[in-house]
Amino acid sequence: MSSNANTIYYTLTDEAPSLATCSLLPIVRTFTSAANIDVKITDISLAGRILSGFPDYLAEEQRVQDGLAFLGELTQDPDANIIKLPNISASVPQLKDCIAELQGQGYALPDYPETPETDEEKDVAARYSKVLGSAVNPVLREGNSDRRAPGAVKQFVKKFPHSMGAWSMASRSHADYMRGGDFYSAEQSFTMAQAGDVRIEFVSPDGTVSVKKELPLLEGEVVDSMRMSAKALREFLEETMQDAKDSGVMWSLHVKATMMKVSHPIVFGHAVTVFYKDLFEKHAALFEELGVNPNNGLSSVYEKIESLPRSKREEIAQDIHDCYEHRPELAMVDSVKGITNLHVPSDVIVDASMPAMIRNGGKMWGPDGKPKDTKAVMPESTYSVLYQEMINFCKTNGAFDPTTCGTVPNVGLMAKKAEEYGSHDKTFEIEEEGVMRVVDASGNVLTQHDVEPGDIWRACQTKDEAIRDWVKLAVTRSRQSDTPVIFWLDRNRAHDIELIKKVNTYLKDHDTDGLDIRIMTYVEAIRRSMERMIRGSDTISATGNVLRDYLTDLFPIMELGTSAKMLSIVPMLKGGGMYETGAGGSAPKHVQQLQEENHLRWDSLGEFLALAVSLEDMGIKQDNQAAAILAKTLDTATGKLLENNKSPSRKVGELDNRGSHFYLGLYWAQAVAAQDEDPALAAKFAPLAEALAGAEEAIISELEQAQGKPVQEEGYGYYHADRAAVKRIMRASPSLNAILADANT
Amino acid sequence: MSSNANTIYYTLTDEAPSLATCSLLPIVRTFTSAANIDVKITDISLAGRILSGFPDYLAEEQRVQDGLAFLGELTQDPDANIIKLPNISASVPQLKDCIAELQGQGYALPDYPETPETDEEKDVAARYSKVLGSAVNPVLREGNSDRRAPGAVKQFVKKFPHSMGAWSMASRSHADYMRGGDFYSAEQSFTMAQAGDVRIEFVSPDGTVSVKKELPLLEGEVVDSMRMSAKALREFLEETMQDAKDSGVMWSLHVKATMMKVSHPIVFGHAVTVFYKDLFEKHAALFEELGVNPNNGLSSVYEKIESLPRSKREEIAQDIHDCYEHRPELAMVDSVKGITNLHVPSDVIVDASMPAMIRNGGKMWGPDGKPKDTKAVMPESTYSVLYQEMINFCKTNGAFDPTTCGTVPNVGLMAKKAEEYGSHDKTFEIEEEGVMRVVDASGNVLTQHDVEPGDIWRACQTKDEAIRDWVKLAVTRSRQSDTPVIFWLDRNRAHDIELIKKVNTYLKDHDTDGLDIRIMTYVEAIRRSMERMIRGSDTISATGNVLRDYLTDLFPIMELGTSAKMLSIVPMLKGGGMYETGAGGSAPKHVQQLQEENHLRWDSLGEFLALAVSLEDMGIKQDNQAAAILAKTLDTATGKLLENNKSPSRKVGELDNRGSHFYLGLYWAQAVAAQDEDPALAAKFAPLAEALAGAEEAIISELEQAQGKPVQEEGYGYYHADRAAVKRIMRASPSLNAILADANT
Structure with a gap:
């Protein structure tokens, strides 16, 4: 057992989720401490990642730990238990905004060099590029992806469906x-027969060869290259x-x-x-x-x-x-x-x-x-075709009906920066006419594309270990949930042809008897999934990395009205678990509303669901019975919260994120107090349940009072907020704070 | 060998095809007589069918033979060889027009009784109802259906494609x-375990049972009932x-x-x-x-x-x-x-x-x-869904491209008035609330529908023998043309569930090794067929009777611009053959143009193609080598006619149906003269080839001269034309008439 065995690492991210964390964690810790579980905060916010990259530019007391690197190492620990909230995948404008804010707070960060020329500028640019875009997930997602709509959420939606806009058969959309x-039409793919290095080369018309990148590849690794004209x-x-x-x-x-x-x-x-x-x-x-x-x-x-x-x-x-x-x-x-x-x-x-x-x-x-x-x-076109298929389907069959439709959970090939998600350092905007090619150590040309200036060329790689684990996860999920699974693989696409061979091979490692497992093109797969869905049947989609990303928004938004209500689990290759809280982004508009009206409409349902699976997992892996009970009772509490409509409202003056957290705490305490598996634990939480119930009116009133006016905290920053200021905003009920303080002594 | 062994029965029908026959047959007979084949005309026109039904109302010399009844008997002869041209499926207004025309010509036919009351009126109505709608095909189609685009036509279209309107992705259609x-949602179906009578009954709310119809059913016969509200x-x-x-x-x-x-x-x-x-x-x-x-x-x-x-x-x-x-x-x-x-x-x-x-x-x-x-x-909705699927497909992929697309031939379950095509006498418009049911001889209720006034209730039947033959034909065509076959059967539809069982059973009677045979819903089937089609691949559709009808217009019109260019064969259950000449209707607008401009744009390509298969079949069945040569050379002639663009033009003053027949005769004679399998036959046709070639200019000029003015033949009637008048119009080239007369002496 590692030193992490009883620790849940809870990420501090950006925007709305980071605000919500400030309100939620004190409540959570009140429960987890009873199971001897430590919930530790790790800062992976955009600001935090920037600051950690420039210690040499900062005063000693300004320097911060590299939380992302820490968690990256943690993924290799079988005891790892990480709850990952949505964070900013920064565009250049966002990055520059954040740098400016930090500079304004007195951090002597260098400006972002648009066109780096000097060595120093190039060094700075390289450091900043590390925090650009999707920089967090590739580090943490050391496993494949298991995303599904939790039963309680699905049941709730069937009772209280979200609105769906009507589709006209005459729609022009x-x-x-x-x-x-495009990439699709030009994709080439091969599988490494044995481990070895390959080179990405550019050959100019005069025959000059320049090496753009060298890649060490493992046996069985699939490598693709493609070009968009x-x-x-x-x-x-x-x-x-x-x-x-x-x-x-x-x-x-x-x-x-x-x-x-x-x-x-x-x-x-x-x-x-x-x-x-x-x-x-x-x-x-x-x-x-x-x-x-x-x-x-x-x-x-x-x-x-x-x-x-x-x-x-x-x-x-x-x-x-x-x-x-x-x-x-x-x-x-x-x-x-x-x-x-x-x-x-x-x-x-x-x-x-x-x-x-x-x-x-x-x-x-x-x-x-x-x-x-x-x-x-x-x-x-690779993935776009499925949106056209869904549009046609909606024109023909009308909008999906959340009260009757089935669900399409996803098992995604995500581990080891699979596919396009690991392509950033192998993507090039071509400067002159010539040939881009991939060559092995013996000089054999593995793929080759004629290119013209402005073309985009990229290579992607997918490790065999990741594919093997993905097939296993798909079979496991199919068996556990008694649901058919479709591998979305296009028999006309070079990369997928390689994957189809592997899937067919690795399926033989498992008992698939009685399971309905198919391999279909994306269009065939989405059509079949939709046909089943409108008839109330469920279908697991086993997909590559981009489709994982797209589908775990697409289907949840139809089924649940949001992807934030999805259970998102990364069963890591090394045995640990990461629990992601929804895929809905970090909600800048929510922050704007908070600043203007002091109302935070962020729904922490994703955090509740992730925490429950995190605790459940800890209960099993560490044989921690209290953790198992906390997991079960948390699910009960979440169900009750949904039933009683104690999720945050979008409107100022009504229940917001903070009030919703209070109700979760109340219902959770009541559920622990009511269970009889562990009477000592029940007894421990009975007073809290009573105290919270008794103070309901006062707490809700205090939280309501706080709303309505613009937030005027001085230390408040958008990307790098003063935590004390955030605490004053997000813990606005003295009554609640007092009860929690009392429970934790 | 029956007395029909060396006879081709060529049908005289209505409108444009009947006009074309007058010009074409003299040419055809010039060839067939050389193979000792008699081409006999049988009148199955709407007028002819009416007249044959009322001998008791007509003067002796006005009475006509019942051509349809004659051909109906002929279908039971293994030597039957029938060429069937398109005819009018009369609506009530058309029927009344035709009666009026005949009355004007002096035929003392009774008026069509709109609301028959007296016994006589009821008798008259019953006789007229026999010629209404699709009255011909159910009698003649004593077999399943084999329809395909002839290779020569497909090749021609790839070179000279018809126009296709552009599809916008933003189309609202x-x-x-x-x-x-509707019927689909209410269909019930059962298969007779053994032969027996069933009754169609109406049960009124007070329990009164009235028998609407009794049906003697065979063992294995599939019976459906359905209701449209x-x-x-x-x-x-x-x-x-x-x-x-x-x-x-x-x-x-x-x-x-x-x-x-x-x-x-x-x-x-x-x-x-x-x-x-x-x-x-x-x-x-x-x-x-x-x-x-x-x-x-x-x-x-x-x-x-x-x-x-x-x-x-x-x-x-x-x-x-x-x-x-x-x-x-x-x-x-x-x-x-x-x-x-x-x-x-x-x-x-x-x-x-x-x-x-x-x-x-x-x-x-x-x-x-x-x-x-x-x-x-x-x-x-039963079949409508496939049109929406094709519309969505065209919105996504654009119009079909005739120069690259594959073909979708059809094997249709048509024999023994299969399915809806035999439902007319079992279709009822409900008059009062109650229950419609089908009950067997022992009183078991086999199907049952609650009905309300105005509802349409119908029963359909499909004979096991027909299904068995259909499966065989599908396998045969798949094997002969090395083409995958899809059985369009909807696993969610009551009738098709019965058929799927039978198809799975009867497929075992055949060697299907190496064949690609699938069973799919209509929507799945059309989607797969279209996906293959736009990639240049062919797919046989094995369908029920209505789909046969729909698809053999739908696909040919995309592929060939018309369904008239399809080869349409009915391999009859008893061994004979019927060769239908296109499925494009009898073209009333062509007749209108002829009357106004003396230009007939009817394209007899369907007749050429059907005649070739008819002759080929006669060659095989009667061991008639000359017939076989005539078949082959006719195909050569048809190909040359297409290549040289000698099909009729739509515009007055240009080549019309008559001129096109001339060129067919010319090319056919040249092809027979050029073949060396039968030197005697070649020698026989060399002079004709020479004479026609020599007279080309004169004949074309004479045919051109005839055009331009309204037809003013006195005896001309629309439904019941005076044949002498038609002959004056349709045989307008004295030079051609003389050459043919000469060749036939």
């Missing part, structure tokens, strides 16, 4: 994607804009620039320069000089021209306006503020934006603030 | 159908009209009132009275009195009010006009003449109208003559 020239991409984007204009639908782009942090900002930039082609052509020299970067969205233009004289700014504003004349309407992120789909790359994230559109009857918000039919453009 | 209350139908129709109005698409109804002659006119009538609800409510008493029958379309209103005073007529016209105010636009049959989709039930036939719409980018013609997106309403 659709998903559009490249029919050639910039020319084909730009032609496609232009066509979609013309088509949207002609057919009178809005145009919208759906990528995941935060996560696919190298390739998708480039795609986003192309969309910006194609849409505002006249603008970028007319002011090419000026924008170059100003350092406008279309990959950061149109906002980069607005930002960079601020320094220009007014007349020039007005000319450019007019030129932007003129662009709209011959372009389709853009779907809006915020129609009141005039923030379009192309404003900032981090505003529209495909795995959240597409389900939102589909849940909304296929409509997005227009410049006039009205919902409208939309062309949803997702250039890379 | 869709197919809508009932989600409950009138209330659900009318609610559905109203909803679709509201929805189309709200979403700004046109509304259109797609049924097959001609073929499904009992149930579909009722459905059509409901659509008329729902669409024009205010009109029919306001004038209920008057319309009742006038005998307006909405099942005959809105034209029935116009027809019946002709006798009213002008002011009343104008009031009604205004009321019709007012109906349009709050209804969606109706898709038009003829926007210039103001003929809407609801005018006449025989104008819009689902199996032709839906492919036309899909081929036209999902658009139908609006009142303003412009193509527009449309809601295609097909109330009964």
Whole structure:
């Protein structure tokens, strides 16, 4: 047993979840201490990760531990038990905002170098790039992924369904994607017969070979390479804009620039320069000089021209306006503020934006603030096809009915930075015509692509150990839940052809007798899953890493109205467990509401569910009976909370995140007090249950009083908040604080 | 060998094909006589069938043989060889037109009794009902169906593709159908364990049982019963009209009132009275009195009010006009003449109208003559779902590309009036509340439906022998053409559940080793067929009788631009063969053009193809080598005709049906002269080839001269043309006539 055996590592992240943690943890610890479990906070916030990367720039007392590195090591411990809350996958603009905030707080961090030139700048850039995008998950997800809708949540939704926008059979909305020239059409894949090094090389027309990267590969590892043609991409984007204009639908782009942090900002930039082609052509020299970067969205233009004289700014504003004349309407992120789909790359994230559109009857918000039919453009076709399939399905069958539909849990191939999620350091924007190839130690060319300037080339890798574990997890989940499983693998896709061979091999390692296990293309798989779903049947999706990410938003948003209510478990390869609390992002809009109205609508349901599985697991692995009882009673409490509608309201003056935590504590204490497996534990919690019940009126009243006015805490920062200030805000009920203090003495 | 061994029975039908026959047969006989084959004409035209039914009303010299009955007997002869051209499936209005024409020609036929009361009227009505709707095919189709695109035609289309309307991903068009209350949702089915009689009974609420029909059933026969709720139908129709109005698409109804002659006119009538609800409510008493029958379309209103005073007529016209105010636009049959989709039930036939719409980018013609997106309403959902699937597929993948797409041949379960095609005499419009049930001789209730007034109840039957032969034919075709076969059977549908059992049983009678044979729902099957088709792969559809009908228009119209170019063979149960010449209807618009411009654009390609297979079959069965050579050389000639673009043009002054026949004769004679298998035959046809080639200019010139003016033959009738007059029109080249006369002496 390691020193971590009785510790739950609870992550401190960003935005709404980090605020909620401040209110929830004191309650949680009141329970866990009774089972001799320590709940430790580990800071993996964006600010924390930045600070930990620059000790040499900071005063000694400003330096912080690298929480992420610590947890990364912990994943190798069989006793690891980590509760991971949603955190910011930072885009460049977010990163720069955070740096500015920290600098303002007196941290002497260097500026983010847009175009690093000196060695020092390059060093700084390299350190910052480590915290960009999806930097946390690849470190922590040392296992495959098991995501499902908890039974209590599903039951609750059937009783109290979320709203679903009606679908018209005459809807014009659709998903559009490249029919050639994209990664899908050019993918090549191979499996390493034995371990060895390979080189990624660029060969220029004159035969000069430059090595872009060397990769040490393991036996059985699958390596893919693929190329997206910039020319084909730009032609496609232009066509979609013309088509949207002609057919009178809005145009919208759906990528995941935060996560696919190298390739998708480039795609986003192309969309910006194609849409505002006249603008970028007319002011090419000026924008170059100003350092406008279309990959950061149109906002980069607005930002960079601020320094220009007014007349020039007005000319450019007019030129932007003129662009709209011959372009389709853009779907809006915020129609009141005039923030379009192309404003900032981090505003529209495909795995959240597409389900939102589909849940909304296929409509997005227009410049006039009205919902409208939309062309949803997702250039890379590999996974986009499934959104079009779902749109067609909804046109034909109407919106999904949460009160009757089945569920589609996911078993995702995620371990060891599988697939595209580990591709960032192997993704290149091509600078000159030539050939990109992967070559083995003996000089054999394994894959080869002709490339042109601007093309995006990338390689992905998937470790055999991860695939083997994924197949095992899929079979295990199918058996445990008595549910058919579909492996979403496309027999026409190079990478998937390699995986299909492995799946067929590794399935033989398991008893699959009586299980319904199929291998289908993504379109076939989603169609079958939906056909079963509307008839109330469940189907496990066993998918690759990107599909895991997409589907665990897509289906939960249809089934549950949110992905935050999903159980998200990472059974780690080394035996530990990580429990993620929902996949709904870190909710910047919630923070905005808190600042303006002191009302936090963040729903900690994900934390409750994750904590219960974390405790359950600890109960089993450490033979901790109290932990097992706490897990069971926590689930009871969560069910009751849902039943009694004590989840946070969206409206100021009503119950918010803090009040919801109080009710969880109350119901949990009551449930522990009521159980008879461990009478001593019951007796221990009876007084707390009584105290909380008695103070209900006072506590709720105090929490209500706190709401309504803008938060005016001085020390409050967005990315790096003063914890004392957060505590004053988030622990606003003196009565509750007193009861908890009392219980912990 | 029977007396029919060397005879091809060539049917004389209606409209364009009957005109074409007059020109084609003299050419054909010139060839067949050389193989000692007699080509005999058998009259199965609508007029002929009417006349043959009323000998007692006619003068002796006016009486005609019952050609249909003759051919019906012939189907039982293993030597039968029948070439069947398209004929009219008469609606009531067509029937009445035809009766009027014959009466005008001096045939003392009784009027069609709308509401027969006296015994005589009932007798007359019964005789007329025999010629209504699809009266020919059920008699002749004494076998299952084998339909495919001939290789030569497919090759031709790849070189010279027909036009395909572009599909927009933003298209609003869709197919809508009932989600409950229809036949599909209420179907019940059983298989007779042994031969026996069953009764169809109506049980009224007071328990009174009335026997509606007795059915003698064979062992293994599958019997279905089903009910469409009138209330659900009318609610559905109203909803679709509201929805189309709200979403700004046109509304259109797609049924097959001609073929499904009992149930579909009722459905059509409901659509008329729902669409024009205010009109029919306001004038209920008057319309009742006038005998307006909405099942005959809105034209029935116009027809019946002709006798009213002008002011009343104008009031009604205004009321019709007012109906349009709050209804969606109706898709038009003829926007210039103001003929809407609801005018006449025989104008819009689902199996032709839906492919036309899909081929036209999902658009139908609006009142303003412009193509527009449309809601295609097909109330009964059983087969409608596949049109919606194809529409979604085209929205996603664009229009089918005839130059690259594969083919979907059909093996159809047609023998012994299988399924819905034999349901007319077992279809009832319910008059009072009660129960419809099927009861066996021992009194066991086999199926049972609660019914309400207006509901449509029907029973269908399918003979085991037919199913067994169908499975065999599917396996045979799969083996012969090395093509996968999908049995389109819906595991959720009562009837198909019975069939799936039989298919699985009978497949064991055959060597299916190495064949790809699947059973899929209609939606799964069409999706898979389309996915394969756009990748250039072929897939045999093995379907029931209605799907046979629908799919052999749907796929050919996408692949070939017309279903008239399909090879359509009925390998009869008793060993004979029937060769149908295309499934494109009898082309009334062609006749109209002939009358106005003396140009017949009817393409006899279907006749050429059928004749070749007919001759090939005769060659094999009668060991007639000359017939075999004629078959092969006819195919060569047809290929050359396509290559040289000698098919009829649509435009007056250019090559028409007659000129096309000339070229067929020329190429055929040249091909026979050029073959060396039978030198004597070659020598025999060399002079004909030479004569035709030499006279080409003269013949084409004579045929051109004939065109341009309205046909002014006195004896010409639409349904019952004077054959001498037709001969003067259709054999307009004296040079050609002379050469043929010469060759036949």
